[in-house]
Amino acid sequence: MSSFLFLIPFLAAIAIIFGSPARLTARGAAIATFLLGMYAATDWSNAMWSFTFSALTIPSLDMAFGFLNGTSVVMVALAVIVLLAAVFTGKAPEGREKLYFASSLLIGAGAIGAFVSTDLFFFYAFHELALIPTFLMIGLLGRGSRKEIAWKITIYLGVGSLILLAGLVWLAREAGTYNIITMLAAQKAGTLQIDPTTQKSIAALLIVGFGTLVSLFPFHSWAAPAYASAPAPTAMLHAGVLKKFGLYGLLQLAVPLLPIGMNAWLTPLLVLLLGNILWVGLVTINQKRLDSMLGHSSVMHMGYIFLALAAVVASNAAGKTNQFGIPAATVLMFAHGISIAMLFGLADRIERSTGSLDFSDLGGLAKPAPVLAFLFGIAGMASLGLPGLANFSGEVMVFLAGFEGRDATASLGPVQIATILSLWGVVISAVYVLRAYRNTFQGPTVNSTVSATDLTLMEKIPAILLAIALLVVGIYPRILLQLLS
Amino acid sequence: MPAYYLEAFTVTLGIFLLIAEAFVPGKQKSWVGLIAVVGLLGVLGMTIWAIGPDKSLEAKAWTKFALWDLYKFDATARFYKILALVAAIFVLILAIDYRSILARYTGESNDESGTGEYYSLIVIATAAMMWMASAKNLSMLFVSLELLTVTFYILVAFMKRNVGSLEAGVKYLILGALSTGFLVYGMAWIYGATGSLSLDAITLAANTTAPTTPLLFGIALMIIALGFKVGAAPMHFWIPDVYQGAPTPTTAFLSVGSKGAGFMALMTVMAPFSATPYAEKLFGVLSILACITLVVGNFGAIPQNNFKRLLAYSSIANAGFLLLAVAANRDGSTSLSSPQLVGFYLASYLLMTMAAFFILSILRVQCGSDNIDALDGLSKRNPILAVAVTIIMASLAGVPLTVGFVGKFFVFRAAMEAGMVVPVVIAAITAAAGFYYYFKILRAVWWNTPNHKEAIPLDGSSLFTFALTFLTIAILVFGVWPQPLMNLIK
Numbered sequence: 014m015s016s017f018l019f020l021i022p023f024l025a026a027i028a029i030i031f032g033s034p035a036r037l038t039a040r041g042a043a044i045a046t047f048l049l050g051m052y053a054a055t056d057w058s059n060a061m062w063s064f065t066f067s068a069l070t071i072p073s074l075d076m077a078f079g080f081l082n083g084t085s086v087v088m089v090a091l092a093v094i095v096l097l098a099a100v101f102t103g104k105a106p107e108g109r110e111k112l113y114f115a116s117s118l119l120i121g122a123g124a125i126g127a128f129v130s131t132d133l134f135f136f137y138a139f140h141e142l143a144l145i146p147t148f149l150m151i152g153l154l155g156r157g158s159r160k161e162i163a164w165k166i167t168i169y170l171g172v173g174s175l176i177l178l179a180g181l182v183w184l185a186r187e188a189g190t191y192n193i194i195t196m197l198a199a200q201k202a203g204t205l206q207i208d209p210t211t212q213k214s215i216a217a218l219l220i221v222g223f224g225t226l227v228s229l230f231p232f233h234s235w236a237a238p239a240y241a242s243a244p245a246p247t248a249m250l251h252a253g254v255l256k257k258f259g260l261y262g263l264l265q266l267a268v269p270l271l272p273i274g275m276n277a278w279l280t281p282l283l284v285l286l287l288g289n290i291l292w293v294g295l296v297t298i299n300q301k302r303l304d305s306m307l308g309h310s311s312v313m314h315m316g317y318i319f320l321a322l323a324a325v326v327a328s329n330a331a332g333k334t335n336q337f338g339i340p341a342a343t344v345l346m347f348a349h350g351i352s353i354a355m356l357f358g359l360a361d362r363i364e365r366s367t368g369s370l371d372f373s374d375l376g377g378l379a380k381p382a383p384v385l386a387f388l389f390g391i392a393g394m395a396s397l398g399l400p401g402l403a404n405f406s407g408e409v410m411v412f413l414a415g416f417e418g419r420d421a422t423a424s425l426g427p428v429q430i431a432t433i434l435s436l437w438g439v440v441i442s443a444v445y446v447l448r449a450y451r452n453t454f455q456g457p458t459v460n461s462t463v464s465a466t467d468l469t470l471m472e473k474i475p476a477i478l479l480a481i482a483l484l485v486v487g488i489y490p491r492i493l494l495q496l497l498s
Numbered sequence: 499m500p501a502y503y504l505e506a507f508t509v510t511l512g513i514f515l516l517i518a519e520a521f522v523p524g525k526q527k528s529w530v531g532l533i534a535v536v537g538l539l540g541v542l543g544m545t546i547w548a549i550g551p552d553k554s555l556e557a558k559a560w561t562k563f564a565l566w567d568l569y570k571f572d573a574t575a576r577f578y579k580i581l582a583l584v585a586a587i588f589v590l591i592l593a594i595d596y597r598s599i600l601a602r603y604t605g606e607s608n609d610e611s612g613t614g615e616y617y618s619l620i621v622i623a624t625a626a627m628m629w630m631a632s633a634k635n636l637s638m639l640f641v642s643l644e645l646l647t648v649t650f651y652i653l654v655a656f657m658k659r660n661v662g663s664l665e666a667g668v669k670y671l672i673l674g675a676l677s678t679g680f681l682v683y684g685m686a687w688i689y690g691a692t693g694s695l696s697l698d699a700i701t702l703a704a705n706t707t708a709p710t711t712p713l714l715f716g717i718a719l720m721i722i723a724l725g726f727k728v729g730a731a732p733m734h735f736w737i738p739d740v741y742q743g744a745p746t747p748t749t750a751f752l753s754v755g756s757k758g759a760g761f762m763a764l765m766t767v768m769a770p771f772s773a774t775p776y777a778e779k780l781f782g783v784l785s786i787l788a789c790i791t792l793v794v795g796n797f798g799a800i801p802q803n804n805f806k807r808l809l810a811y812s813s814i815a816n817a818g819f820l821l822l823a824v825a826a827n828r829d830g831s832t833s834l835s836s837p838q839l840v841g842f843y844l845a846s847y848l849l850m851t852m853a854a855f856f857i858l859s860i861l862r863v864q865c866g867s868d869n870i871d872a873l874d875g876l877s878k879r880n881p882i883l884a885v886a887v888t889i890i891m892a893s894l895a896g897v898p899l900t901v902g903f904v905g906k907f908f909v910f911r912a913a914m915e916a917g918m919v920v921p922v923v924i925a926a927i928t929a930a931a932g933f934y935y936y937f938k939i940l941r942a943v944w945w946n947t948p949n950h951k952e953a954i955p956l957d958g959s960s961l962f963t964f965a966l967t968f969l970t971i972a973i974l975v976f977g978v979w980p981q982p983l984m985n986l987i988k
Contacts, residue, residue: 030885069980072834072911076978111881112944134907138898145892148937152945160945164934171933175926178907182914 015062015078019126022118029115039114043100050093057086077132083496088128091350095253096121098475102358103245116146117246124254133191155242162242169235177222212274227259228312230288237308245361253354276330283431289316294441303370324414327428337414345407355392355479367461377458382467386454388476397442403486501548501571511537512621519614527614531594534617542583570634573988574837578631585755586624593747603657623649627759636695653748666743673736677726687716701770727760731794741810750855753813784825792818796928799935806868826912841987846905850893853969875948895936900977
């Protein structure tokens with residue numbers, strides 16, 4: 014059953030290429046996927062969701078789909094929500110509807126496919142599948158120097174994926190199987206013991222490989238220009254969902270299977286994630302355009318999720334379990350995915366009605382477009398971690414995870430120091446989000462914003478959908494946490 | 499049915515077509531190609547029933563023939579015969595589609611009378627490849643390789659009124675003759691060192707006697723000669739020029755069939771030494787060759803603007819991956835044997851390269867150009883074809899869920915299992931370079947706007963559409979479900 018989650022958008026994309034009406038098919042498929050995904054989330058442990066088909070016996074490769082654990086379910090829920098919002102957002106350029114909608118569906122299908130794969134081969138394969146539509150969309154319909162940016166993202170992600178592939182093949186060779194469920198079970202039972210030096214090498218490959226895909230500092234320079242340039246649905250799906258593939262992979266594979274290897278790289282990882290939070294954070298403050306500010310902020314927020322991972326790694330190495338770490342990472346991935354998708358979707362709308370995203374050309378937009386300003390405000394506040402919205406629950410748990418299980422008499426460990434330093438990130442986000450909001454929505458109206466229109470009903474639907482998700486998880490995070498227990 | 503009927507039937511078909519073409523009047527010659535396709539499909543069907551003497555239930559007279567000292571028939575041989583036949587069938591279809599260009603450069607325009615031999619030569623070359631797959635004696639290997647090469651001399655230079663084709667023919671002739679010299683010289687040294695041309699006897703000698711320099715020298719010469727055939731760097735210099743100059747169906751056959759045959763021969767020659775003290779040196783040389791070939795092929799492809807030349811470099815790059823597959827299996831420690839690995843990779847390479855040549859041929863026929871910019875704006879001119887090109891290029895670049903990725907994945911995996919860290923790193927970097935030049939095609943197809951004079955919709959004939967659809971679907975199906983393809987190789 015879980016295979017239908019990616020088959021519906023995939024087949025819809027094919028139907029669009031062969032002439033079925035693009036917008037209608039895409040929206041219908043996204044609604045169907047959304048409903049199926051929500052149903053799956055309520056009943057994910059049911060055996061009917063898993064499915065195995067032998068693709069090859071020697072070497073054994075199975076097309077195996079299902080949910081690994083609650084984290085997979087949360088990621089699928091994120092993917093179906095953002096996919097639904099993405100196909101309702103933005104405006105397809107004249108004559109390009111087919112490509113526009115088919116690409117969104119393919120990126121969505123790739124992301125969902127990766128999250129429901131329980132076989133390493135297809136886990137990797139589905140993510141790669143989404144690269145081609147991303148490349149085409151940015152290169153064809155992007156803003157600015159779109160062609161250079163499309164090349165840059167393709168080469169960065171291509172190299173990152175190949176490094177990742179080397180790490181995954183090596184991991185599978187050590188584990189003797191490509192089946193992730195078998196791997197995790199063997200690890201739990203203690204039958205899978207990977208030698209520490211090997212662990213260290215595999216962990217390095219996985220950190221760099223997955224890290225490039227998640228824009229871990231210093232492999233992040235592709236992300237901000239790509240998101241700034243990409244058409245709205247592509248930016249929403251890539252920044253919101255597809256990018257989480259790297260974190261998901263580290264969380265599901267590297268953290269449980271390579272405890273020693275990951276711990277060996279703990280300090281470098283902490284330095285890099287501080288690079289994301291502080292360095293990229295300061296760069297974000299300095300942005301002059303709304304789209305590139307959002308792109309950089311999405312890079313910056315990855316640092317917190319890495320921090321949660323690092324906390325889990327450190328606790329595991331000390332022989333303790335970190336009860337906050339994995340929920341923190343999962344909730345924050347969900348919250349960030351929803352909020353950034355909402356911001357990119359609304360930013361696209363601002364550009365279409367004012368013709369610019371340069372802060373110097375914007376101002377006073379709240380007067381002609383109050384609903385737009387309100388919804389953008391919700392997403393922005395979520396992104397800076399206002400209590401009551403989803404990101405807050407994630408970020409609080411990240412900071413709790415950092416101090417989880419610390420011996421109060423001992424001096425601070427590296428994770429705690431990193432946690433304290435990364436708290437400054439909250440201040441940095443507040444600065445850039447509030448400045449952006451002030452520059453765009455407050456003050457007197459200027460030439461470009463005076464005649465701007467407010468959201469129409471159809472434009473409100475995706476934004477409200479995402480806002481509801483942010484509020485529900487913010488007020489009642491147990492709705493996600495119960496999936497993880 | 500004795501297995502040698504397959505070759506016998508194929509050669510008979512080739513000779514029959516040659517004679518029939520000469521005596522049947524009329525200026526249309528595409529029927530020769532169609533009969534050849536039907537005939538080879540028949541031979542393809544016959545492979546199901548073909549057996550060697552070991553599988554024969556009763557001791558018939560044919561099982562005692564002396565032929566079986568030269569000729570073997572096993573699952574691997576069957577697979578490579580199937581590969582040769584499938585490649586030839588697609589090349590014939592391609593040639594039928596391409597006949598207007600062949601006609602233009604062989605005689606007066608719209609007069610196809612000079613094109614009939616082309617089809618029968620392809621059939622004869624196929625028989626040569628099939629023999630080669632069954633060779634268990636160096637003399638047999640040499641004779642079939644020469645039959646193949648000599649046929650290719652004609653196929654490359656077939657467009658006698660085209661300077662490019664003639665130039666390619668001369669280059670191929672000179673370098674082919676040079677490599678034949680290396681091959682014969684190497685065989686002579688091996689014969690001198692072991693006293694036999696039979697691969698079984700050579701295996702025995704290599705395993706029982708102390709390593710000798712003459713034998714090593716002989717094998718080294720043969721590696722150089724076969725390196726020429728498969729296009730391994732630094733013996734690759736002829737490839738871009740010959741591929742570009744030759745008629746497109748010939749290029750397709752060279753890059754799929756001839757390369758496959760070369761690898762078949764390489765594995766046949768290397769097999770006797772895989773468990774001997776020679777192995778370390780020989781497979782070491784092969785992995786060095788693989789690395790150089792990967793670098794030269796992939797980086798050489800980056801600046802190309804001509805689609806055909808790009809595919810020539812791509813064929814060098816793929817030879818690098820195949821060499822890596824051969825080198826990875828030095829002690830049989832990998833879970834897939836090297837005939838399986840190489841066989842699977844060649845099959846995947848056949849599907850995607852053949853599809854790319856179909857695109858190239860329709861460009862040449864309808865736009866009169868081999869350049870990448872002839873594809874500009876294809877997404878507007880013919881959206882379905884644009885999607886097919888996207889799938890084919892993604893597969894060549896090694897994007898997952900296509901057969902090209904599965905082939906590369908197996909090679910990576912085998913090299914990893916053999917602990918070849920440096921070659922794997924080089925392969926990974928060069929494969930990333932591959933993304934760049936294959937995506938250049940996608941850029942032309944999707945991003946660029948059609949040039950006014952070249953805004954031709956590129957609607958192919960029904961034969962073309964059928965072949966391309968078949969290949970594209972096969973690329974996707976085997977990319978997700980490789981089992982049926984692997985079953986053929988066993």
